[in-house]
Amino acid sequence: MKKKFNxxxxxxxxxxxxxxxxxxxxxxxxxxxxxxxxxIFADSMVNQTVYGLNLLPRGLDPETDQIVWFNTxxxxxxxxxxxxxxxxxxxxxxxxxxxxxxxxxxxxGAYVLIQRDMPGVKLFxxxxxxxxxxxxxxxxxxxxxxxxxxLDSLWAVMIPTSMNVYNLVLMRSFFEGIPxxxxxxxxxxxxxxxxxxxxxVLPLSKAALASIxxxxxxxxxxxxxxxxxxxxxxxxxxxxYKLRDLFQDKQDASEGTKINVNTLKSAAVIVxxxxxxxxxxxxxKYFMTGVTMGAVKE
Amino acid sequence: xxxxxxxxxxxxxxxxxxxxxxxxxxxxxxxxMFLPVAIILAIFYYWPMLGVRYAWSTxxxxxxxxxxxxxxxxxxxxxxxxxxxxxxxxxxxxxIILSFFNLVLATVCTxxxxxxxxxxxxxxxxxxxxxxxxxxxxxxxxxxxxxFMLILSAGTDATGADTSNTGFINAIxxxxxxxxxPKDFLTExxxxxxxxxxxxxxxxxxxxxxxxxxxxSSISxxxxxxxxxxxxxxxxxTWYITLxxxxxxxxxxxxxxxxxxxxxxxxxFVLYNSLVYDVSDVIQTxxxxxxxxxxxxxxxxxxxxxxSVISLILxxxxxxxxxxxxGYGIV
Numbered sequence: 140m141k142k143k144f145n146x147x148x149x150x151x152x153x154x155x156x157x158x159x160x161x162x163x164x165x166x167x168x169x170x171x172x173x174x175x176x177x178x179i180f181a182d183s184m185v186n187q188t189v190y191g192l193n194l195l196p197r198g199l200d201p202e203t204d205q206i207v208w209f210n211t212x213x214x215x216x217x218x219x220x221x222x223x224x225x226x227x228x229x230x231x232x233x234x235x236x237x238x239x240x241x242x243x244x245x246x247x248g249a250y251v252l253i254q255r256d257m258p259g260v261k262l263f264x265x266x267x268x269x270x271x272x273x274x275x276x277x278x279x280x281x282x283x284x285x286x287x288x289x290l291d292s293l294w295a296v297m298i299p300t301s302m303n304v305y306n307l308v309l310m311r312s313f314f315e316g317i318p319x320x321x322x323x324x325x326x327x328x329x330x331x332x333x334x335x336x337x338x339x340v341l342p343l344s345k346a347a348l349a350s351i352x353x354x355x356x357x358x359x360x361x362x363x364x365x366x367x368x369x370x371x372x373x374x375x376x377x378x379x380y381k382l383r384d385l386f387q388d389k390q391d392a393s394e395g396t397k398i399n400v401n402t403l404k405s406a407a408v409i410v411x412x413x414x415x416x417x418x419x420x421x422x423x424k425y426f427m428t429g430v431t432m433g434a435v436k437e
Numbered sequence: 438x439x440x441x442x443x444x445x446x447x448x449x450x451x452x453x454x455x456x457x458x459x460x461x462x463x464x465x466x467x468x469x470m471f472l473p474v475a476i477i478l479a480i481f482y483y484w485p486m487l488g489v490r491y492a493w494s495t496x497x498x499x500x501x502x503x504x505x506x507x508x509x510x511x512x513x514x515x516x517x518x519x520x521x522x523x524x525x526x527x528x529x530x531x532x533i534i535l536s537f538f539n540l541v542l543a544t545v546c547t548x549x550x551x552x553x554x555x556x557x558x559x560x561x562x563x564x565x566x567x568x569x570x571x572x573x574x575x576x577x578x579x580x581x582x583x584x585f586m587l588i589l590s591a592g593t594d595a596t597g598a599d600t601s602n603t604g605f606i607n608a609i610x611x612x613x614x615x616x617x618x619p620k621d622f623l624t625e626x627x628x629x630x631x632x633x634x635x636x637x638x639x640x641x642x643x644x645x646x647x648x649x650x651x652x653x654s655s656i657s658x659x660x661x662x663x664x665x666x667x668x669x670x671x672x673x674x675t676w677y678i679t680l681x682x683x684x685x686x687x688x689x690x691x692x693x694x695x696x697x698x699x700x701x702x703x704x705x706f707v708l709y710n711s712l713v714y715d716v717s718d719v720i721q722t723x724x725x726x727x728x729x730x731x732x733x734x735x736x737x738x739x740x741x742x743x744x745s746v747i748s749l750i751l752x753x754x755x756x757x758x759x760x761x762x763x764g765y766g767i768v
Binding site (some may be wrong): 153154157158162163165168169171172173174175176178179182189192197243244247248250251254255257258259263266267270273274275276277278279280281283284286287298299301302307331332333336357360361362363364367379380382383386398400401404405406408410411412415419420421423426427 | 446457460461463464466473474475478479480482484485486487488489491529531532550553554557558560565566569570571572573575576577578579580582583584585586587588590593602603605608610612639647655670671691702703706707712720724725729730734737738741742744745748749752753
């Protein structure tokens with residue numbers, strides 16, 4: 140414990156100044172980090188042509204000529220236009236699927252990799268690690284996808300995202316923390332390998348499942364480039380792709396409506412980050428567990 | 438208990454290790470469990486490795502129906518072509534410049550901010566600062582680029598038509614009087630890189646501090662107490678105790694990232710445009726344009742292979758350095 144001291148005692152003058160400046164520095168830094176998001180949020184609720192310095196979700200509605208707070212016209216558009224809400228549903232679907240598949244693959248793989256006496260287990264480990272340092276590259280992978288007929292299929296996006304060697308290795312280091320005596324005891328009691336996996340390994344790794352599951356979910360939700368390469372039909376694009384399309388002005392989604400195009404763009408940005416903003420405050424500790432674990436093990 | 442154990446002597450018991458066949462039989466179910474991983478590895482990771490042979494071929498997709506297979510008569514032609522290709526030189530140069538400056542900026546910013554976060558004594562304040570600084574890391578590159586495109590907007594859309602949607606930054610600069618007409622930061626070669634560095638720092642600096650904060654929390658408090666008794670002030674303690682203790686972590690993180698410098702891609706891909714290829718085009722984006730957009734599979738495989746080989750060398754070098762610094766490698 141630190142001894143209690145009066146910060147404003149002359150003896151600590153230098154320290155007090157430092158604390159003051161440090162506080163101001165971090166308040167400014169937080170403002171810089173968060174202002175872009177607040178600005179986008181404000182703009183998404185203002186349907187006027189000139190935004191300028193406005194940081195509040197209030198603005199002149201061109202139709203009624205009145206000041207309106209929280210104008211949700213752009214959000215209504217996103218919720219009612221199939222061209223905009225369908226990609227959102229694709230995002231939800233692929234995120235759920237990828238998280239499930241990713242956890243399945245990494246827990247099964249990790250459970251096998253901790254079997255030290257299993258013949259070939261070292262080879263499996265090296266084969267996994269080798270993919271981290273060398274790969275065929277963009278075009279050969281694309282051509283393989285084409286050969287196996289996964290082009291323009293959502294599996295082409297979900298499978299590569301589910302198979303994440305880093306997460307698998309992370310899961311393995313979590314599993315290595317489970318006492319070996321538990322496995323031995325279960326084996327003596329006649330538990331099958333799959334039974335041990337289901338009844339001992341998984342229930343004891345809830346924190347690991349939560350944090351690695353969140354990694355998969357965030358990665359799947361953010362997925363963009365795989366859609367660019369592998370997906371051709373417009374009904375299979377996810378929300379990130381749609382968002383990017385809006386910003387490249389390939390098509391004007393606000394056409395035929397009275398919505399300003401930047402209001403719609405801002406609203407689309409907010410819609411794509413809202414699911415994350417909801418879970419982030421509650422799940423922060425799980426995100427952290429995974430990283431510090433990885434950092435220590437690395 | 439202790440003397441009970443002493444009495445137990447198992448030296449005379451000979452345990453035969455089961456043969457490979459017996460062990461394989463014992464672990465038969467585990468092979469089935471590994472099957473999904475093995476299949477995905479084989480198809481999506483090892484099969485494409487065979488495809489690097491296209492680097493020595495002409496392989497173009499002429500039309501959807503009229504397809505030509507790889508033609509291996511050109512030998513090293515693709516590599517000769519890329520060695521003399523201006524766009525490739527530019528992409529290579531940009532990759533190195535962008536990655537390297539970003540890495541240096543990242544190291545400096547992240548270490549300084551981690552040190553300052555560590556000095557926050559207020560538990561709640563610290564938690565709030567960390568929560569806010571970590572947040573942008575979880576936004577996708579598409580979202581990050583979208584946010585930057587909106588706040589940096591000059592009030593014209595991609596076709597150059599006036600939309601009067603002057604972005605936040607331009608509005609600030611205009612009202613302060615630094616500029617007299619909106620500047621389009623993302624279509625000018627002079628400012629694109631700065632925006633890219635700032636976007637990277639905005640997104641990743643906070644998250645990067647975690648590893649340093651973990652290292653800082655493991656420095657023994659005894660060191661600081663001893664220094665205090667010797668009369669060292671906080672600045673001196675930081676200089677003589679904190680920084681040397683962090684040096685190992687800083688080096689390791691730097692090396693880990695140095696191994697990845699050829700890999701920058703998505704952050705550039707979502708922010709660049711054809712007007713700023715000269716400063717923004719990197720190897721991966723060039724590969725994408727030649728291969729996926731231009732359908733020149735042979736040449737783009739060669740570019741990809743060139744990149745992969747450099748990456749492999751960098752990773753191996755980093756692994757060796759890492760083993761020297763901390764006793765174990767990075768992979």
